[in-house]
Amino acid sequence: MIGTRLAGRYEILERVGGGGMALVYKAHDTLLHRNVAVKVLRQQYVHDEEFVRRFRREAQSAASLSHSNVVSVYDVGQEGETHFIVMEYVEGCNLNDIIKEQAPLQVDRAVHIATQICDALGSAHANGIIHRDIKPHNILIGKNGRIKVTDFGIARAATSSSITQTGSVIGSVHYFSPEHAKGVSAGEKSDLYSLGIVLYQMLTGKLPFLGESPISVALKHLQEDVEEPRAVNPMIPQSVENIILKAMRKSPEERYSTAGEMLRDLETCLSPQRLNEPKWTYSSDGDDEEATRVMPALRVDGQSGAGDELRASADAPVWRNGKYEDPEEEKRSNPWIKPIIWFAVLLVMLGGAWYGVKALQEILIIPEVTVPDVTGWPLEDAKERLEEVGLVVAQPIAEEPSRDVALNHVIRQDKKDPDTAKVNTTIRLVVSTGIEMVTIPPLEGKTKSEAVTALTDLGIPELNIETKEEFDDRPAGEVIEQFPSANDSVDPMTDSVTLKISKGPDTVPMPDLIGKTVDEAEALLEKEGLTLKKENIVEEPAYYPAGKVYEQFPYKPGNPVKPPGEEIMIYVSTGLPDEARVTTYKVTVGPRQEGAESEIRIVVSDAMGDRKEAAKRKVKQQETFSFDVVTSPSKNAVIEVFQDDVKNNHITWTYQQAGEAGGNASSGETAEETQPEHQPEGEQQSDDEITVPGGL
Incomplete structure (x- = not known):
């Protein structure tokens, strides 16, 4: 990938990371002149249409997020079999590197990082986006200290697809929520559970659950209690441990209800009045619906037990004389007579209906034909072919421009081989009007930026716009000539446009004439294309060596002058004044x-x-x-x-x-x-x- 250019503008510079589903590259956006991060879907997933569809949809949803703690998504695209997402490039490192080098972190620093992550999750949840893969590897820390959460969207695409390879989940199993490990749909509270683990790891320097395999770690999420953070690091305040314990409850109902609730706790946990608050414990209000209950039993005589909650049916068998008796049994005699009669009647009705349908088909039957594929055919040939098999071309015929299909040739049709249709069925065709040309507007007199914007708005890529600068009497930056001319038609994708831009009047720097003789001054001016008139040489006594220029007017040394320039005057000393x-x-x-x-x-x-x-x-x-x-x-x-x-x-x-x-x-x-x-x-x-x- 390195050295390639995606979408005509993103030049891949180097690989900076990767995961089980995508690779991340540093790239340069040649259109906006900035560095970006480009995430490219791995090749083994590009043919899974369901995965690609979800990947693009979720990436586009993530692009709708606008938050200072979320890595911005700029663009989503596809080039050939390469599916990619263009994101903000963050100069810095990820939280996983910080934890490896510095953990356990200072409490206030860890809480500050968790607060920014929680704020980002709150914004995402409000937009209906669940991250599902919160872990230190996906938390970027810029050189300015700003926390950026990345990988929004792709985690949801991965868990929503049919992909179950170990490689897709092994990197995140230590941060799974219990419901995630069970394969149950993970919601907002799963993200908060993962954030609790990240905060635990920052403050203790270790993960809460470890195992020999991803399965064993997942089972610990489901079955084992976490070792309390203060048992690992006694320097953690009780208020901070309370946040971790609540976020990491195994039942989602026992965790924070929203990211906003957890954020408020994080923002106040280091206040003096909260540092030594009582240890948090979960208390449940109401009865447990899963608890074992004692129900009243039915008596065999049809009467209910205590509470009279269940009663026997009036038609149910009853216990009499040492056995069950059916009240309806006496009413039933010769049970097979009625079913046989009804079956015979049904056979007669079905036979009549079948003969009726066959007769109607013979009267109303319409033959079917295979619809020929006429895409790419000239319109007249396509109409003739469809009419040959008994089909009708819908009127009016739809038209649209096409770069790939020639003028008056069929671009597509609503039905084609192997589809079949009844004779006289209408077939809709879309016919090419050829390449869509655009008309160049008059650009002379506009500024360079205005002219380029007008051309790109027409669909002309900025790469096809060439600018040349030259000296002119018109203001600098103004368009003085264009090619093609105004109102000419061009192909926006292949034709180029040239703009000649004014650099302003041609000027030269005014030479320093002070201390020079008249001849020396004239030589310096002539070298720059400037002239000195004799009548503009003023000789008078001055406190300056005789014969030397002691003042020049109106241009000081270095001032820009347009050749031949305005009149230039010099003052030459004839010697000291009489008073000297x-x-x-x-x-x-x-x-x-x-x-x-x-x-x-x-x-x-x-x-x-x-x-x-x-x-x-x-x-x-x-x-x-x-x-x-x-x-x-x-x-x-x-x-x-x-x-x-x-x-x-x-x-x-x-x-x-x-x-x-x-x-x-x-x-x-x-x-x-x-x-x-x-x-x-x-x-x-x-x-x-x-x-x-x-x-x-």
């Missing part, structure tokens, strides 16, 4: 320790930008670092000195200080004053040269 003051600043700094080597790094934040690295090199003795700082009326300069990535000093150089030192945009003069001593970090230097000694 440029100072060549000097910092003298040595290593952190005498004779050692340190890496010196100077970072400047000024009107030209923040945290620019002005200098960086390794020194073994004091050295002077010289660099330019630019200030503006609204932006002072901040100089940070780092020795081996440790911040040594923080200097603020103001616009006013730059003016006093003679710094301006044109001169770039350098004041030669030197600060001889180290200033604490954060204090402002008044001059344009500072000496930073080694060490901190």
Whole structure:
């Protein structure tokens, strides 16, 4: 099965389980793009029509269940001789694995699991569905902790069929109810009995009844009392043991009446006021109808005993003179005369009736003929053949489309060889109208999902719908062209439909032009199919290196632009504004320790930008670092000195200080004053040269 595809959509991936009647595979639903579980009926049962019929009916009933604790059934189908059920795929494990690895479970966890199982059974019973095979193997636990009950329906199909092989029941015999073991019809209370055994096993780690063979285990269900759970595991509260004992009563009448009643008990059994409640015992109201009763005896003289409950018939023989006498015996004489007379009369009547029937048949007899099989014949030939043998074709002739039978040929007839019919009997024929074609609706302007839905609603499989995407001025996701065209007729099962879908206008990402020359900016734009008009190049003073782009408009770097795009403007610096003051600043700094080597790094934040690295090199003795700082009326300069990535000093150089030192945009003069001593970090230097000694 692995690698095959069922119903054109369920691709079998791997086998994940199996039982006596079915195998379970993990599959992928290619239509809805999700994993599913596919249960496939074993080959030895596919020719048992009664079993298959019940299997499908019960599976369809289970599909009607909608409950958070029931594995959902999505689909039921048949492909060739393969009968299958498609169900929800649960990622996780089954309860049997948990019991093997962890039993006995904590009481609250076991009760929580049993509560969800009971809730699922209540929903199923309300829909008229009996599980009949509740056991840990059929309880799935998802990765999220959610309990899922599976195998609804197939258990009923198995027990309702004529299949009695040991393999069909051996896996479940430890969880049978007594009535199930006796072969009596199992109802809702049988499911509750099985749930009681599952709860028993979760809390004790053992099964209540074990034996050398399935028969011996079944007999123990019928005859032996279960070992009390608290005798096996004293940690079980009395309230929980009470639930198990009541659910596992051998008589169905003594168990919970409904799953809802058991669910209410499970939901409250761990409340403090119930944990140590009295032990549950069964008490019966009313008399036992099977008990032995003493009845009054009849007296031979026809009078009743005590109570006068029974009386002799007036015509019954009575005891007289030492013997029984029949009151009617005296009335009877010559007993054979009357029967002989009546027998003779009956013979005469039967003979007359027989001769009358024979005479009537000779008058009214209608001959019978064998109805010829004309399925697959052309209609005219079929009519001619039926009329040859004295039969009549019913009018009007029914028609229906067919993929397998040619146009105007007979698909089926209501009677055919070896059936017989009287002459002039009407025979009904169904004639093929050929393959049923569908008309493609106009799809242009619709969204892709709307168009695909419209086509699948016509019966066209999604596999036959091909989509192609291309750039277009129309909105993305809209159908811009279709083939076949609107109102064309197609065969929905074999013809394909192609939809051309818009990807929206073709766009390119806007290049980053900041810091580029005009020529470099034009080259980057031209590479993306964009153009830059000369009139859109604005040159003006700016706090940015001369000849470099410092701003682009209206598209920022990375914004989508449609070639050739809207007009793009760039702003190019012609140099610093007249108000700017440029100072060549000097910092003298040595290593952190005498004779050692340190890496010196100077970072400047000024009107030209923040945290620019002005200098960086390794020194073994004091050295002077010289660099330019630019200030503006609204932006002072901040100089940070780092020795081996440790911040040594923080200097603020103001616009006013730059003016006093003679710094301006044109001169770039350098004041030669030197600060001889180290200033604490954060204090402002008044001059344009500072000496930073080694060490901190």
